[in-house]
Amino acid sequence: MSANVLEIRHLTKRFGGLAAVNDVSFAVREGGIMGLIGPNGAGKTTIFNLVTGVYKVSEGEVEFQGKRIENLDPYKIADLGVTRTFQNIRLFKSLSVFDNILTACHLSAHYTIPEAILRLPRFRREEKALNEKASALLEIMGLTDRKDVQANNLPYGLQRRLEIVRALALDPKLLLLDEPAAGMNPDETEQLMRLIGEIRERFKLSVLVIEHHMDLVMGICEDIVVLNFGQKLAEGKPDAVSADPKVMEAYLGSSGGNAKC
Amino acid sequence: MDWTYIQGILMLAGINLIAVLGLCLLTGFTGLFSFGHAGFMAIGAYIGALMTVPAGVQAGSIGGLGLPFVVGIVAGGAAAGVVSWFLGRITLNLKGDYFCIATLGFGEATRLLLNNVQTFGGARGWPGVPQYSTVWAVLVVDVLGVFFLANLVKSRHGRNMIAVREEELAAQIAGVDVFRYKMIALVVSAVYAGVAGVLFGHYMSFIQPKMFSMTKSTELTIIVIFGGLGSISGSVLGALVLTALPELLRAFSIWRLVFYGAAVILIMISRPQGLMGGMELTPSGLRKARAARAAKARLKADALREAGGGDAAGGKA
Numbered sequence: 001m002s003a004n005v006l007e008i009r010h011l012t013k014r015f016g017g018l019a020a021v022n023d024v025s026f027a028v029r030e031g032g033i034m035g036l037i038g039p040n041g042a043g044k045t046t047i048f049n050l051v052t053g054v055y056k057v058s059e060g061e062v063e064f065q066g067k068r069i070e071n072l073d074p075y076k077i078a079d080l081g082v083t084r085t086f087q088n089i090r091l092f093k094s095l096s097v098f099d100n101i102l103t104a105c106h107l108s109a110h111y112t113i114p115e116a117i118l119r120l121p122r123f124r125r126e127e128k129a130l131n132e133k134a135s136a137l138l139e140i141m142g143l144t145d146r147k148d149v150q151a152n153n154l155p156y157g158l159q160r161r162l163e164i165v166r167a168l169a170l171d172p173k174l175l176l177l178d179e180p181a182a183g184m185n186p187d188e189t190e191q192l193m194r195l196i197g198e199i200r201e202r203f204k205l206s207v208l209v210i211e212h213h214m215d216l217v218m219g220i221c222e223d224i225v226v227l228n229f230g231q232k233l234a235e236g237k238p239d240a241v242s243a244d245p246k247v248m249e250a251y252l253g254s255s256g257g258n259a260k261c
Numbered sequence: 262m263d264w265t266y267i268q269g270i271l272m273l274a275g276i277n278l279i280a281v282l283g284l285c286l287l288t289g290f291t292g293l294f295s296f297g298h299a300g301f302m303a304i305g306a307y308i309g310a311l312m313t314v315p316a317g318v319q320a321g322s323i324g325g326l327g328l329p330f331v332v333g334i335v336a337g338g339a340a341a342g343v344v345s346w347f348l349g350r351i352t353l354n355l356k357g358d359y360f361c362i363a364t365l366g367f368g369e370a371t372r373l374l375l376n377n378v379q380t381f382g383g384a385r386g387w388p389g390v391p392q393y394s395t396v397w398a399v400l401v402v403d404v405l406g407v408f409f410l411a412n413l414v415k416s417r418h419g420r421n422m423i424a425v426r427e428e429e430l431a432a433q434i435a436g437v438d439v440f441r442y443k444m445i446a447l448v449v450s451a452v453y454a455g456v457a458g459v460l461f462g463h464y465m466s467f468i469q470p471k472m473f474s475m476t477k478s479t480e481l482t483i484i485v486i487f488g489g490l491g492s493i494s495g496s497v498l499g500a501l502v503l504t505a506l507p508e509l510l511r512a513f514s515i516w517r518l519v520f521y522g523a524a525v526i527l528i529m530i531s532r533p534q535g536l537m538g539g540m541e542l543t544p545s546g547l548r549k550a551r552a553a554r555a556a557k558a559r560l561k562a563d564a565l566r567e568a569g570g571g572d573a574a575g576g577k578a
């Protein structure tokens with residue numbers, strides 16, 4: 001039990017008559033990197049939305065560090081230490097790179113509004129600490145020379161990176177990455193793989209990643225869960241999963257699941 | 262032009278500025294549009310008057326509590342804040358345009374209520390409000406208003422509001438209680454509007470529901486957009502320029518509001534991001550703007566170099 005940071009049990013999400021996620025169970029090991037794969041529309045992002053509280057759970061349980069978190073508000077789940085990135089990047093677009101990070105550091109400070117508007121000592125002390133934290137994060141992640149750039153002027157790859165840094169600013173225990181390599185060339189994907197590994201070591205966190213780039217998934221994930229039509233198709237080590245005939249069938253589309261691609 | 266006239270315009274600009282500052286937080290920093298803040302001004306004006314008008318009924322007036330001006334200001338601001346909290350409870354879950362329409366309804370409902378309930382004089386208005394608003398009083402409130410707002414915006418709380426404006430979902434995922442910060446922005450803006458209402462009533466020495474119509478609400482929102490969303494200095498400039506403009510256009514007599522509208526349209530076409538466009542006229546604000554410009558130029562140079570280093574013709578990926 002204690003070795004799993006996240007446990008999902010019999011998770012179901014229905015939109016009207018459609019079960020986008022149907023009775024899915026799996027667990028993310030403490031400090032592990034787990035991959036969540038499956039054809040388009042398999043329910044991967046829906047699971048992210050359920051874990052982070054963006055959607056309400058229809059049935060089932062989500063347990064984070066032994067605490068039930070299904071149906072908590074997203075900001076409370078973030079506060080507990082679960083955060084994510086988005087498939088379509090969602091930065092604070094008109095803010096600078098530095099301000100994006102500084103904003104996300106807010107959970108490390110505790111001063112109140114009256115303390116802020118009167119500039120009392122705690123406000124100034126914590127504000128200084130927040131600035132230092134943001135600078136340190138940018139330094140570690142190699143964005144210092146871009147800190148004044150407005151977020152939406154950044155090149156695409158750096159925007160993805162910035163979104164990950166913003167997530168790290170919350171000091172998460174579990175990081176959910178939704179297609180971090182989407183739109184990246186093999187070179188950038190390679191870099192990203194190394195980055196995810198580094199992040200795990202340095203920030204002592206667990207990672208759950210949705211990805212279509214099979215080299216990335218096979219390269220860094222220690223465990224893989226395969227979804228198809230909202231149901232779990234397979235789970236296990238990368239080699240075992242990629243050899244699984246059911247998985248091959250789902251990906252090659254002989255059952256019609258991925259025929260459009 | 263004599264000094265009293267100029268003084269009058271400055272005071273009106275200063276009073277507008279207070280309401281505009283509050284709206285600047287709500288619209289410019291949190292991204293919620295309101296077309297009902299004249300309603301909060303009305304609440305402030307009437308509660309303020311209730312506090313300061315002398316007790317005992319004189320001819321044509323209604324008796325108040327005869328308390329000092331400061332009590333009136335605090336009570337007016339607080340009353341508007343409390344009302345906005347209830348309004349927020351029921352409307353802040355509405356998305357964008359729907360919230361906007363709800364505030365419009367609130368503003369008009371407040372005005373009509375004051376029009377039809379005779380306790381405070383109904384549509385005839387309430388004369389005999391003491392003329393406590395002096396240039397100095399307005400100036401002090403303005404300076405305090407700017408000081409508090411600037412500090413709030415530059416704190417983690419202000420940044421959370423900006424995050425809500427920029428990308429609500431991302432803000433939630435970053436641990437921002439979106440509803441709470443929208444509520445704070447609404448209540449603070451209502452308190453500012455309430456205080457502005459108190460000062461306005463004590464400047465005109467007469468209050469009447471029709472002073473707080475939708476036109477007034479719209480005027481406030483126009484000033485915020487005109488000054489530039491997300492800029493306090495923009496709101497200050499906007500309040501000064503747009504309050505003085507109708508006075509400068511007096512020569513056109515009945516046509517002046519047409520020219521006012523045309524002037525606003527012209528300025529917005531030539532500068533859609535508003536006068537200041539989110540920039541602040543402070544040393545740190547200017548430094549930030551300069552750094553952003555430099556960073557953008559460097560980024561462009563890098564991209565050009567990369568493109569030049571690769572294929573000369575088709576460098577753009």
